[in-house]
Amino acid sequence: MDNYMSWIKIGFSLSILFLLATACSTSPKIENTDGQKVRLTMQVWGNPAEVKVYQRALDAFEKENPNIEVKLVPVPGDQYEQKLLTQLQGSRGPDVFYSYESTIARLIGAKQVQPLGEFLKSEASDVKAEDFPEGLWGPAKRDGEIYGVTPDSNPMVMYYNKKVFKEAGVKTPQEYYDEGKWNWDAFEEVTSKLKAAGKQGYIAENWWAHWYSWVWSNGGRIFDEQGKYVLDHNEKGKEAFAFMYDMVKKGNAVYLGSLPKGQGADAMFMSNQVGMLAAGRWLEPLFSQNKSLDFDYIYWPSNTGKNEPVAIPVAYVAVNKNSPHVQEAMKLAAFYVSVKGQEARLVEGGNAMGTLAAADESIMKKATIEHSGYLTEGRDKGHAYGSALAYDAQVPGLNSDITETIDLMFLGKQDAATTIEKLNQIISKAVK
Numbered sequence: 001m002d003n004y005m006s007w008i009k010i011g012f013s014l015s016i017l018f019l020l021a022t023a024c025s026t027s028p029k030i031e032n033t034d035g036q037k038v039r040l041t042m043q044v045w046g047n048p049a050e051v052k053v054y055q056r057a058l059d060a061f062e063k064e065n066p067n068i069e070v071k072l073v074p075v076p077g078d079q080y081e082q083k084l085l086t087q088l089q090g091s092r093g094p095d096v097f098y099s100y101e102s103t104i105a106r107l108i109g110a111k112q113v114q115p116l117g118e119f120l121k122s123e124a125s126d127v128k129a130e131d132f133p134e135g136l137w138g139p140a141k142r143d144g145e146i147y148g149v150t151p152d153s154n155p156m157v158m159y160y161n162k163k164v165f166k167e168a169g170v171k172t173p174q175e176y177y178d179e180g181k182w183n184w185d186a187f188e189e190v191t192s193k194l195k196a197a198g199k200q201g202y203i204a205e206n207w208w209a210h211w212y213s214w215v216w217s218n219g220g221r222i223f224d225e226q227g228k229y230v231l232d233h234n235e236k237g238k239e240a241f242a243f244m245y246d247m248v249k250k251g252n253a254v255y256l257g258s259l260p261k262g263q264g265a266d267a268m269f270m271s272n273q274v275g276m277l278a279a280g281r282w283l284e285p286l287f288s289q290n291k292s293l294d295f296d297y298i299y300w301p302s303n304t305g306k307n308e309p310v311a312i313p314v315a316y317v318a319v320n321k322n323s324p325h326v327q328e329a330m331k332l333a334a335f336y337v338s339v340k341g342q343e344a345r346l347v348e349g350g351n352a353m354g355t356l357a358a359a360d361e362s363i364m365k366k367a368t369i370e371h372s373g374y375l376t377e378g379r380d381k382g383h384a385y386g387s388a389l390a391y392d393a394q395v396p397g398l399n400s401d402i403t404e405t406i407d408l409m410f411l412g413k414q415d416a417a418t419t420i421e422k423l424n425q426i427i428s429k430a431v432k
Contacts, residue, residue, distance in 0.1 A: 038067060040095040040332055041073050042054075042094060043073045043097040043098065044097070044098045045098060046077075056345050058336075064340075065328075068332065073094060088320065088322075093320045094320060095325060095328075095329040096317060096333050097317070099148060099318050102396070104139055104147060105386055113148065113318045113319065113321055114323070116146045116147060116149065116319065117145050119330040120146065120149075124327075125334040126338035127337055127338035127339070127356070131358065132356065133355070135382050136153060136384050137150075138390075139386030140316045147318060150317075150337065151317050151345070152342065152355055154281055154282060154313045154352050155378025156278055156310045156312070157374050157378060158277070158278050158301075160172065161275055162296060164274070168197035168199060169197070170194060170197070170275075173190065173298035184243060190276075191275065195252060200275070201274070202254075203276075203277040204255050205278070206255070207403075212311045213300050214243065215240040216308045216311075217300045217301060217304075218303045219236045219303065220235075220236030220237030225388050227391040229391075231420060232424045242416040244409070244410075244416070245409055249412060254274075255410040255411065265277045266283055269283075270286075270287065278300075280313055281350070284351065296369060297371045299377065299378070307381065309382045312385075314385075317333045319333050337356075343359055353376065353379050392427065397430075405422045
């Protein structure tokens with residue numbers, strides 16, 4: 001009897017120790033009941049260098065979760081959306097996948113992505129919803145539910161070529177900014193001087209991240225905070241279209257779509273032909289490799305006396321609702337976008353910002369650009385495509401119609417007023 005009682009006490013003690021160990025774990029493991037490894041697929045786009053960056057996070061995930069194995073499936077960007085839609089419709093989709101802003105809006109409508117809200121609240125998740133800046137949710141949050149999370153972000157900034165400015169004898173955007181005068185007048189002034197010095201002032205691009213950044217920097221709106229179309233009566237928004245039109249017409253900016261085939265904005269910038277262009281962080285690795293190039297960032301010029309929101313191109317990581325391993329897939333998605341996942345991917349340098357303030361210090365530790373802080377500010381203030389203020393991403397096909405119309409404006413085939421009138425017709429019809 002004494003031996004029997006001793007074994008009961010030992011067993012009880014071991015049970016307590018096991019429960020304590022489980023309670024102390026910060027990342028509970030999802031147990032596989034049949035003892036077999038769970039195998040997941042994660043589909044992404046990107047070049048070979050980017051795929052290597054993605055793999056670093058998966059290696060870290062598998063190390064923490066030895067019961068789960070993840071196969072990374074890269075797909076070329078130009079084929080990505082159509083392939084993903086076909087796969088999901090045919091019930092052959094990946095367990096976890098990258099999604100464009102407009103794509104996830106379609107998939108939510110088709111009920112093909114797994115809601116993540118409850119999982120992100122749980123102890124099994126490595127990240128919480130409240131850790132992300134609100135402007136990043138965009139179309140991935142609908143009616144209070146979360147369907148996708150952002151692994152990283154690319155707030156729009158303006159790059160400027162210091163050598164071009166110096167040789168032209170033009171004050172830099174940072175100097176205007178430090179004086180509290182980095183606005184549209186200053187932008188027009190420096191591009192005029194660069195043009196007079198025989199350089200191109202700025203490369204204008206026909207893309208949503210550019211239109212919205214210009215409109216918002218004037219305190220204007222195309223859509224309001226409820227996603228309602230307002231450009232037809234928003235004077236500040238109309239002024240922004242007139243400014244974009246005038247900059248190209250007067251030669252202060254050159255339209256990328258009018259350049260000879262094969263002549264890109266990045267090549268012109270690196271060969272000291274142009275003073276400024278706008279982009280996210282994705283150009284930094286390319287420019288940094290050019291040791292003869294001296295450049296910096298500046299925040300988007302603002303007419304309101306403060307830094308206004310900028311557009312933030314993002315991707316979303318989503319989970320296939322029909323995955324046979326939804327719990328494990330949600331755990332992978334949460335880890336991938338967590339501080340641990342972001343550090344695993346981006347701490348060695350990268351082409352994007354993280355999305356979590358808690359990861360900024362480690363991710364930006366190796367930043368070599370003097371004013372990289374503008375990226376952080378842009379991320380925290382800006383809005384992703386498909387947010388209420390940039391609602392058109394939530395309407396299939398609308399972006400293409402808008403782009404075609406604005407292309408005519410930049411090509412000089414119609415003025416700003418005519419462009420806005422056409423947008424009124426196109427957007428009003430699409431969102432009614």
